[in-house]
Amino acid sequence: MAMTSTAPAPAPPTPQTDRHSSVVFSDDREWAGHLVPFVRAGLERGEQVQYFAATTDPDRVRGVLASAGVDAARAEGEGRLVVTTAERTYLSGPAFDPDAMMGLWHQAMDTARAEGHRGLRAIGEMAWGAQGVAGADRLLEYELRLHHEVFEALPLTAWCFYDSRLVPAPLLAQLAGAHVHHRGAPVAGPVLRLEPLPGRTGLRLSGSAGYDTRSAVRSAAAVVSGSPGGDVELDLSGLRHLDISSLATLAEAARRRSRGRLRLLHAPAPLRRLLGLFPELGAAVEIADR
Template identity: 30%
Template sequence: MTPPRRRLDAPTDLRPGDHVCWTFSGAAGLAAAVLPYLDEGRRLGEQLLLVGRSRPALEEAVSALPGRADLLAGGQLVVRTTDEAYAAARGEDPAAQVEVYRREVEQALDRGRTGLRVAADATGLAGGGAAEHRRWHRYERLADELMGAVPMTALCLYDAALGRDVLGPLALLHPGGHRGAREPLVHLSGRGPRLSLHGEVDVTQVDDLVRALVDVAGAAPGEGYPPEGSRRDGPRRDGPRREVVLDLSDLDFLDVAGARGLVTAGRRLAEAGTGLRLVGARRLVRRCLELFDGGVPVEPA
């Protein structure tokens, strides 16, 4: 089940299944986020995993955590660098990193913990070019799906200095978020049998949505059409190689810019060999989509 999209003012009152995108600024901002989050997990008997770019910086961030020395000595709190924790994510298969976390959850339960609680500064993994962004977007979608199935809670931390172009698509791949004064409006979810949109899509969200949707719905490297790096004019004449269904039944609002964005995403996916079919569209959402003849099938609720 997909949790409702919500804005968080504090990284607390979180339980297994919660997956949060949290932006911070500087060492003080990082500590202010991870301390209450990990302390809540400590009290819930969860296995705690803290990940970031520098081990000394991470240890400093949790210096005020109650019982820190005992937590580290007893193994309830584990500190890892990004390179140690996300080696699989730097490869071509984001699913491999998700399986790493699935095993971490199983090991935590075997040790008598109530679940796994991860705080990960993923700033260094979110940069790079289009290929790196695409890979990380797919990872975040798969990780969210995992959290809907196992007792895991995640606080994905990103430095606000990354900027809106990087943070926007990442934020809407999380059902919970904190981006300063920016109100989260929409969540693109992979939980359940199909992709689904929850919340509202307007002109302020559409560019982020198109990028995230094309990245997570597109074929994995090597499966797309045309081959990576090649060029071709127009969609495949023999039709898409695969189809992705996007459920709009929990989409409360869609403006004209949002409708144009969904049709644009459908065209881009079709050019890469993936068909997009929209289902569950409410009446007003469907009417907006029908303004554009983009070759994207729309089925009513």
């Protein structure tokens, strides 16, 4: 009887909110404690595992895995494990580009499947976001967009590693808060927290939006203007304050959308009054209570 080969069946899906996680650690022991089980689980599931180092020597990653009983050398030789650096991959261009990264994740998944892997999981060290890398100001935008543009479309598991020794606390709080799921050391809440809305295109804003959070508001505006599809929703149920400048930034982003509207959920009374005072802003948004 002739034997035919077939591609391996896709790995069973893991919960979506668990597949894109921020991981905060404060020492090497904690780092290894997250690294080893993540890699081991991926290899056991038949997934390709990729590690993108920024401040860690790739040989150290291999050594820690080997000391924990993971045959990293064999896995690399078979293409099941890839240990490289951000500088050789997504930071190799003139500036970090979230738009290009969305396409790169889709390409990486296609390549992993074509090579016979059941899925793809990755770890990216993110401390470069605090080290003056060109385009690092778009890192928050990138983290927010990943949920809808990548994780809702692909069976990808990726953990973003944040070393609290290298990332200032306010920035760390902002970036870790942009993930639906968090692992590791607890992080103090940022002044303005932005996080994706599970199952819907949009963001939840919590805290206060004003002069001190203008960079975060610009990231939210980039999500509003650039999200594909129809309407984008902003859940404002946890928002204590939104100044007129922040509202104008979001309204202008809504006007730039090619289709669909910006829908504000649970808009507080002061914001409703602002929209009444500035009808040119209200024309670009819709109040949609739930």
